[in-house]
Amino acid sequence: MDHVISARDLRVRDRAKTLVGPVTFSLEHGSTTGLCGPSGAGKSTVLRALVDLLPAGLTRDGELEVQGRPIAPGKGDADLRTKVVLVPQTPVVFGGSILDNALFGLRHLLRASREVMLERAEQALLEAGLWQEVKDRLGESAQTLSAGQRQRLCLGRALALEPAALLLDEPTSALDERSRDTVEESVAALRGRRTVLLVSHDPAQVERLCDRTVLLRPPAAVEPLAVAAAS
Amino acid sequence: MDHVISARDLRVRDRAKTLVGPVTFSLEHGSTTGLCGPSGAGKSTVLRALVDLLPAGLTRDGELEVQGRPIAPGKGDADLRTKVVLVPQTPVVFGGSILDNALFGLRHLLRASREVMLERAEQALLEAGLWQEVKDRLGESAQTLSAGQRQRLCLGRALALEPAALLLDEPTSALDERSRDTVEESVAALRGRRTVLLVSHDPAQVERLCDRTVLLRPPAAVEPLAVAAAS
């Protein structure tokens, strides 16, 4: 089968204490999977583990394969993370303008003329539902954006990279219904082309977008693997 | 009438450009009011203006009264902000342990023995739906909390202050349903005793909690004052 990411007995520890897992799942190419669980269950931690970006002090064990290549803990590299892009839960805007932020990843990863990049960034911001609001103020500092706008900016600049897999950590938590619908449409449009792992605390959203759901329960008592069919 | 906060023609500008307003509303003592509008409409900016904490570069005009006392722009002080406490949209945890954070406001505002303070902090974390998760790790660094846990911590430490008015900026955006329900119960329990202004992008939540709603539309074209009865 065509598994973009597969994790077996993935577990994250803080010294002796197990924070998350063990959890086993695999993401098929082109599928959209929901990752659910109460606050503090370890959803964000799992996403970080998948791209090997755990905060200092936490260690992962269990097996992890990305596009068939095993990833040893601490050995994840830029190559892995261009294939699997994580959009963290807390939106981070960098110094510089809104445009700088929209181009943040592209500029480093895409060898193309500025026009092509601008076009791609515009397209991505459109998909993230932000373009209309910022198109007249692309040169302003990104620090002036509202929380929801930041969230969409972060999503947009990741979408622009067109990675094989996208890990979205509550991408619509700060959005109103209209923006949320725009984002959901864009995510839905990825189905079949890109693999998506979506963390969400909104069951309705998971219902709307995901093929399957992985449920994460807090402490050590995690359900080994709870897969519920959806959609 | 007993207006805790009243704003008339409140407007926030970025040099010449009007970012928000003019908006006119007043919050009756003991009421819960919703502040709604699409992302980027200026909800957070309005809350900041109410406690005179606008970011550098933004100016407010229009009249603002808190408990009958007019607040000139730039003249808001700690006294104002102990009566009207804002819980910002982005949760910030300070250095130190979880307990340090829970006591952060109390320690500076309440002259009381440590026991009283601890009791109040525990009660507030219970109301914010966080106590169960953290009661065994109060001494750990607050930096290790998950996003939803941080949000509840920030809410809790504000609740502990028992201010006359609470301005909540999307207090449940990162929470799962259960935690959200706990928070909503606590907010509902404030009705009649404390004044609450609640920013939320979830119409159902506004419906459940608020007596009235102030609607904020983006750019200059703000509806003068749209009040919809609810509950």
Added chain:
Amino acid sequence: DTGGGKKTLQASGSTTVAPVAADAAEALKAEGLDITVATQGGSAGGISQLAAGQIEVALSSKPVSDEDRAASPKTDFVETQIGSDAVGVIVTKEVADAGVTDLSKDEVRGLFEGEITNWSKVGGPDMEVFVYDKEPGRGTREVLDKFVYGDGKPPAPPNSPNFAIVGGNLETRNKLESTPGAVGPLSTGFVDGRDKLAVVTLEGIAPSAENVANGTYPMSRPLYVITDGKPKGDTKKFIDYLLSDEGQALLAPHGYLTLEQIGL
């Protein structure tokens, strides 16, 4: 002294004399005499502090000048010589071996004013001269100036790329040793037993103890302790010790000549 309580005796001045004074102070500690030794501002600093009444004993490697006396007419400077320091014009072994073993006053002037830039001009090898002069205010420098210019004023340092200023004696020795073709003034005690350096005779006279004693060697500097008025009390005890045999024995390890050696 205002009398009554025991007071610490303060001595300050030249870094040349300070180690000797410190050794003497150590010996006198056993006899219940407290002496502090400091080195602020060198000889000149010591003299001006003595004039200001801040210390009781000035340590100096040069005599009190007329300007000093004129500047503080109320102070009765009394110099007591405790030893002497022969200053040599030092060249590298290489230059000396090639024939530069004696320099005349004019040759020394030519070297230090940057007119003679090659050792071949004074009978040495074909090699560039590199001049190290001591910084102003150093006793050594004043001795050299006195030899070359007498009471006249020395000119500005030469605008030559092969000219540099040095400070302490250790630094001077180190730099002379590590620079080919170097020449500089230095206490001869610092050259004893160094096989990379040589002392030249001046106008044919070597810096031996007798030549210093009988005054024929032109470059020596007396080492003084200076007091305001005739030494008395603790001050006298201190100075007497320096003049005693035990006190004089302290000079040799630091490379200086005792009074006996120079025949005083």
Added chain:
Amino acid sequence: MTRVRPPAAPDVLKRPRPSRWVWPWMLAGAVSLGAVLLALLGYLGSGVAGGEVAWGELLTESMWNPSGGVFGGLAMIYGSAVVCLIALVLAVPVSWAAAVAVSEYLPPRVAGILRTSVELLAAVPSIVYGLIGIMVVRPLIAGAAGVPGGDSLLAAGLVLAVMIMPTMVAVSVDALAAVPGRYREAAYAMGLTRREVVRSAVLPLARSGMRAAVLLGLARALGEAIAVFLVVGRADGRLPGSFGELLDSLVRPGQTLTTKLAGPEPVLAGTSGPWFAAVCALGLVLLALVALATVWGNRGGGRKATGGRSRHPQAGRMRVPLDRAVGGLRIAALLLPGALLVGMLGILAVRGSSAFTPSFWVTPATGAAGGGVSDQILGTLLLVVTTGLISLPLGFGAGILLGLYAKARTAKVLQTLTVVVGGTPTILLGLAGFVIFCTLMGWGRSWLAGALVLVPVVVPMVALPTCGRVRSMPPETTEAALALGLSRAQYVRSVVVPYTWPATLTGLLLGLARAAGETAPLLFTATVFFGAPALPDGVVEAPVQALPTHIFTLSQDSGDPQAVAQAWGSAMVLVLITAVLLSAAVALRNRFEGERWTT
């Protein structure tokens, strides 16, 4: 849910921990800086007023000949500029690269050790740098450029580069450590390589702190005397006329403003008259140069987040190899300070082996060069601790005031003044201190005067990093604290102070390390070479003995080999003591830094 709460709402009028002391405290910090500057300017100004100064000649004439009445400072200005330029051009890239390596490349444990080691380098007294310059740098230049001796502007620049590197690395590492991890996470998560993450996500946020590092380095470079002294050649009046001569002048002896001022002339020149006036005027020129350099170094500090960046990074075909290469270079940059540390400690340990006999530490000196150095150790500790106790609150307060309240323009002015104080040659501090404490106030030599004179050395080193850290504080943090009803004072006390504390400690460490090795100001105000009691029995008439002045005096004129051994042994002791103090403070700092603040 039952609510059983004491009904008492917070009573604002009776706030616990009102922390109102923060205002006088911050003010005292700022005032102390101003007072030092005023004292300096007063000292120099009155000197200038005591004789006619031909400013035109001073600034355009290259010859300096006091006995001939010619006072031209141009060649010294040239020397200072060249030496500092060489030092900065060499030290800035290496230090920044090494700092990035420590902060972003190495595992935390290794990084921590390296960081402490680098800070230890800052504790080596400058006279040791100078002696090592004589032993190593001069022959190098003599050989490479084919000049005799090797005393030269270039040698001075090299020694300075080495000297300022630890300061710059330590302060830069600190600035980098203050960048919240979420910025790195966000950038890595988009597939950026380490090099790209550093360039695009980390450096922009660390910039203000890293700039403060350079300013501190510059201040130290301009103000350092003794080390430069031993290798620059101190030849007056040499100014190149053509490009060829300019290149040649680099490998030839020269003079800088600082070495002139730190030499014997300020003492020889008396206390008034044209010579002294000219010397004081040179002091003013030096202060003005430090100010100019600071303003220049700060230019463009205004275009922070908002302005478009001038050059956009471009994706390259060779991203990954480039990343490796740059990473390799950065780690290699660490080798330089690393090798220096090892080499320097090696030389110190061999030459100063007497420091390893315990009796050397606990017995007092006998005579000039016998016995141990226990009195000197006690004296140094007394001076350093007193200086630290006075400087820490003052520098901390001033730094916070600067970072928090000064408007952009005022901040620049104040920051410049701070650097000027930091860049003042310490001999001037010593002389001004001597005039103020010993002449005007009638104190004798006293340990307190010594500590007070060292305070201006430390205060800027504390204030600048503190200010840089305050500036990098996320605005959300401020909002969150004030929104909870904290008063401004409480906010400063409970949010700003803990946030900046690690940077402050780094500054304090570096400042005290530097103060511990200072000689010039102490010679005039506080120390004697021999004969002071182990601990002073008074305040104003109570001199002490200290290690740096002990080393200085012994390394001057004594032909006694035992004196030389004693000097090296004392230097080793000084480094070891500083190392111990450093480790204690570093442990403290790491505890605070462990809790990085995030939003």
